[in-house]
């Protein structure tokens with residue numbers, strides 16, 4: 001009986017053991033592959049489902065790292081999500097090949113080994129498995145498979161920071177939002193198709209925030225531009241910035257664009273991650289053809305492999321640390337931000353008192369705030385942490401702090417419209433909103 005079971009397992013693993021083909025993997029084949037990886041690498045890979053699609057398909061996430069089942073203090077969480085538009089298929093296959101590459105290179109390649117030592121990497125190859133399965137005929141252009149089974153566009157389905165979204169939250173969106181709230185994600189990318197460009201927040205804007213160039217900048221615009229460039233510049237062709245519709249015309253200088261400057265949208269996932277998830281996310285458009293023939297997949301992998309790895313390394317930018325009380329106990333929900341970069345929803349420490357701030361190398365003042373005691377401001381020169389795959393560490397201690405701050409809930413209504421005035425700009429909103437949230441603490 002045991003021999004039969006072992007044989008059956010071997011048979012099931014054969015397609016995987018033989019290497020991952022450059023073909024499209026439907027839900028069952030994808031599950032078999034992911035299960036095979038977990039089984040072959042129990043200390044490195046952990047497979048779990050964060051929820052189900054409208055049709056009940058699992059939303060699989062494979063986690064890679066030295067402790068794949070749980071967060072470790074000081075180890076940043078990174079994620080890739082693909083195929084949220086079901087008919088945009090390249091990212092889905094790229095992420096399967098990325099998984100194969102990372103597990104193959106572990107203990108073989110010193111950089112990949114160190115990356116896995118110092119990072120917890122979450123990979124969701126498909127956020128919209130129903131849309132993928134519904135796309136029967138591969139097509140370079142728009143098809144209904146873009147949507148989930150309730151005909152909703154998942155990249156318009158998140159709470160929006162600038163205006164009321166008014167859409168019913170879909171099961172796939174709900175699952176991803178819960179997942180984001182449960183992990184301390186620091187950096188992320190969302191893989192799409194239909195263009196070749198790295199796009200960064202904001203995707204939407206309050207009318208008064210738009211510059212004459214139709215650009216909607218976050219407080220971390222320099223970091224986002226750098227992140228998008230780090231992907232585009234390691235890609236075989238993206239940095240040429242060529243438009244898909246009019247080849248030879250450079251539409252995206254350097255292969256990057258502000259989301260809003262390209263075209264405004266509300267309810268997008270990258271703005272949600274940045275505002276509510278404390279996670280910097282960019283959107284990667286990886287192919288002019290949304291659902292290209294299988295014969296092209298190997299080329300896509302070759303074009304994107306270096307970028308996919310390089311982008312993960314950027315999770316080690318900036319500064320990280322913990323906030324403690326006088327007895328050395330971590331303080332959750334302390335606000336830690338860089339001066340001049342206060343977020344609309346202030347970034348706060350997790351249950352281990354940890355914070356992560358993605359910042360380019362340079363001089364900064366980092367401010368830590370807990371209620372009832374004076375806040376602390378530390379000045380520092382942040383080096384490039386990506387070189388040794390670990391961000392600069394800076395801890396804060398509040399010896400006189402005695403109570404635990406209550407959890408700060410950032411409302412999921414449009415945060416830029418809390419004031420009835422139409423004349424304010426986001427920078428002006430930051431002070432009253434931060435004060436409001438501080439008041440909630442006390």
Ligand SMILES: [Zn+2]
Nearest residue numbers: 085088192193
């Ligand atoms: Zn898309």
